[in-house]
Amino acid sequence: MKxxxxxxxxxxxxxxxxxxxxxxxxxxxxxxxxxxxxxxxIIFKFCIEGKWYFxxxxxxxxxxxxxxxxxxxxxxxxxxxxLLLDSLGVSVVNMIGxxxxxxxxxxxxxxxxxxxxxxxxxxxxxxxxxxxxxxRFLAALAEFIMTFFGANLVHPDLHFxxxxxxxxxxxxxxxxxxxxxxxxxxxxxYDVFKGGFALLLYGLQWHLNRNEKISFLLDSHLIKxxxxxxxxxxxxxxFVVNHQIKEWPGGRRRKFLTRSTRGTQKINEQNGNxxxxxxxxxxxxxxxxxxxxxxxxxxxxxxxxRQMWLFSLYLQTxxxxxxxxxxxxxxxxxxxxxxxxxEKDFLPYRESECLKDFLKICELAGLKxxxxxxxxxxxxxxxxxxxxxxxxxxxxxx
Numbered sequence: 081m082k083x084x085x086x087x088x089x090x091x092x093x094x095x096x097x098x099x100x101x102x103x104x105x106x107x108x109x110x111x112x113x114x115x116x117x118x119x120x121x122i123i124f125k126f127c128i129e130g131k132w133y134f135x136x137x138x139x140x141x142x143x144x145x146x147x148x149x150x151x152x153x154x155x156x157x158x159x160x161x162x163l164l165l166d167s168l169g170v171s172v173v174n175m176i177g178x179x180x181x182x183x184x185x186x187x188x189x190x191x192x193x194x195x196x197x198x199x200x201x202x203x204x205x206x207x208x209x210x211x212x213x214x215x216r217f218l219a220a221l222a223e224f225i226m227t228f229f230g231a232n233l234v235h236p237d238l239h240f241x242x243x244x245x246x247x248x249x250x251x252x253x254x255x256x257x258x259x260x261x262x263x264x265x266x267x268x269x270y271d272v273f274k275g276g277f278a279l280l281l282y283g284l285q286w287h288l289n290r291n292e293k294i295s296f297l298l299d300s301h302l303i304k305x306x307x308x309x310x311x312x313x314x315x316x317x318x319f320v321v322n323h324q325i326k327e328w329p330g331g332r333r334r335k336f337l338t339r340s341t342r343g344t345q346k347i348n349e350q351n352g353n354x355x356x357x358x359x360x361x362x363x364x365x366x367x368x369x370x371x372x373x374x375x376x377x378x379x380x381x382x383x384x385x386r387q388m389w390l391f392s393l394y395l396q397t398x399x400x401x402x403x404x405x406x407x408x409x410x411x412x413x414x415x416x417x418x419x420x421x422x423e424k425d426f427l428p429y430r431e432s433e434c435l436k437d438f439l440k441i442c443e444l445a446g447l448k449x450x451x452x453x454x455x456x457x458x459x460x461x462x463x464x465x466x467x468x469x470x471x472x473x474x475x476x477x478x
Contacts, residue, residue, distance in 0.1 A: 082094075084096060086100050086103055086179075091177055093176055098177075099188060103186075105128065115134070133190055134189050134190075136158075137184065138155055139184055150183060154185060156180070164233075171255040176190060192244055193246075198240065198244060199217075199240035202245040204361050220251070220254050224243075236261045237261060239279050278315075278316045278320050281297075282320040286434065324398055328397065337390065343396070345359055352412040352413075356408040367419075377406055377422065378421070379417060379418075380420065383416070385409075385415075385418040388420075391405075391468050394445075400445065403420060403457070403467050405420050427457060429453045432463060439452065
């Protein structure tokens with residue numbers, strides 16, 4: 081490890097030569113060259129001598145975040161967390177180094193190579209439709225959890241978006257792509273929920289049946305016997321729902337109404353109107369303006385468009401499927417317009433083993449399902465609510 085100054089950047093790196101060359105390349109890159117842009121972060125992908133690298137550039141804008149960056153640079157914390165994982169034998173992207181220039185910091189990492197996808201993409205595009213891929217993915221995930229758990233690590237936001245799937249011949253390996261926030265747990269007893277596993281496991285809620293969940297938890301050593309399943313899974317549901325409720329009232333809610341987010345795109349039109357459109361799993365808007373009138377969506381002019389849009393996104397944070405609001409057109413003149421999925425594309429209510437968990441999640445999220453046979457439909461075997469009208473579901477605060 082070496083510390084040095086280069087082009088006004090204070091650097092720490094395990095490979096100073098690559099670090100210097102990376103900073104030289106970044107000097108010539110502008111925002112339009114970015115691989116991905118977030119609110120306070122720009123991600124670049126670039127090549128040096130045939131090898132690909134990523135650079136995450138943190139540019140805090142709010143005073144609170146600027147102060148944090150001065151005393152505890154995010155890039156430094158992420159870099160140190162990556163080194164920690166590497167030292168404990170947990171697979172993580174190769175961290176080259178980090179650098180700071182006043183209130184801006186950068187972390188450089190090596191691209192993991194080809195045949196790589198995020199766990200979210202792999203699950204949605206392959207595992208859901210391919211039983212063999214699904215089983216191999218679950219085996220790799222169980223092994224990752226045992227390694228992570230055995231190393232006594234804590235991750236405050238461990239979910240499929242933070243994991244990469246690397247396909248090596250017939251085997252899969254899971255790799256941490258964003259180690260920010262990971263640390264060792266030094267308490268007397270290890271709490272699996274503080275370790276971040278609840279968020280990760282909750283992502284499997286609707287994609288595994290009861291027996292598959294039990295087998296997976298046994299393979300992961302998260303439960304020791306089958307009789308422990310109901311209590312353990314009930315704790316997962318309660319933990320995640322309460323976690324999302326705490327997150328909702330502040331910043332997350334404002335983001336959905338004012339700017340683009342991970343799942344929605346804000347588009348300012350020339351006539352002053354604003355479109356908020358849901359994104360697909362590749363991060364692209366599901367519809368263009370021209371496609372709205374030809375898509376099989378239900379168009380509704382309503383005073384409640386804002387509330388219904390927000391409520392639809394609220395349901396999504398809990399993994400509660402529903403007839404979703406897909407586009408919100410915020411008009412400067414006239415009534416706002418909401419474009420929703422068509423109820424006719426869903427299957428009618430039926431008895432299902434996952435209904436109990438679905439109703440429990442709805443109850444914990446503050447929803448009142450008075451008549452399940454009338455209020456619940458099905459999509460691909462998963463229960464979903466019939467609409468996203470907050471007044472109908474008696475949820476206040478929208």
